[in-house]
Amino acid sequence: MPEKKDHSPRPEPGPLGAGARVLVRRPSGPAQTGRIIEDYAELTDTGERGHAWAPVHRWAVALDDGRLVFADTDDLTADPSMPGSAG
Template identity: 55%
Template sequence: MSDQKSAAQPHSADVVVGARVRVRRDADDPAPGVVIEDFADLSQSEGLLGRDWAPVHRWAVALDDGRLVFVDDGELDLDAESPKAACG
C-alpha cells in the first residue's frame, strides 16, 4: 500500500501535464518525453476500480520515440535540458 500512496504524491511541483521528462526504466539510457496525463486521482483510490491487481501508475508519458508509457514518480525526472512543452 505504501507504493500507492507514494504514487499519489508529486515527485516535484514541476512535474505536470506538458512537462518534459526523462523516464528512467533503463538506467543507462533514460528516455525523453512529455507528460500527457496525471492519474493521481485513480492512483489514490485502490478500491475505486474494484480490483487490486494492475495498479494505476500516476503519469502517462509520450516518449519521443513514439511509445506511450505509464510510470510512477520514482521512474521519472524533469528534463532540465529541454524547454517545457506547450500544454494543450
C-alpha cells in the same frame, strides 16, 4: 454513516504536470525522454476498485520515439536537457 473519501487529484509534485518534459527511468529499459500528457492521480487510489493486481500508474508520457508509457512519480525527473529544469 460511512466516511466520504476525498477523490480529488493530489497536487502535482514540483515541476511535474501535463506538458512537462521528463526523463523516464524504468527498470525494464534505458532512460527515455518525453512529455507528460496526462495525470491519473485520481485513479491511483485502488482501494475501492479492487484491482491492486494491476495498479494504475499516475503519469501518461509520450516518449520522443513515439511510444506511450505509464509511469509513477518515482520513475520521472525533469528533463535535464531542458533550460531551467531542476534535474
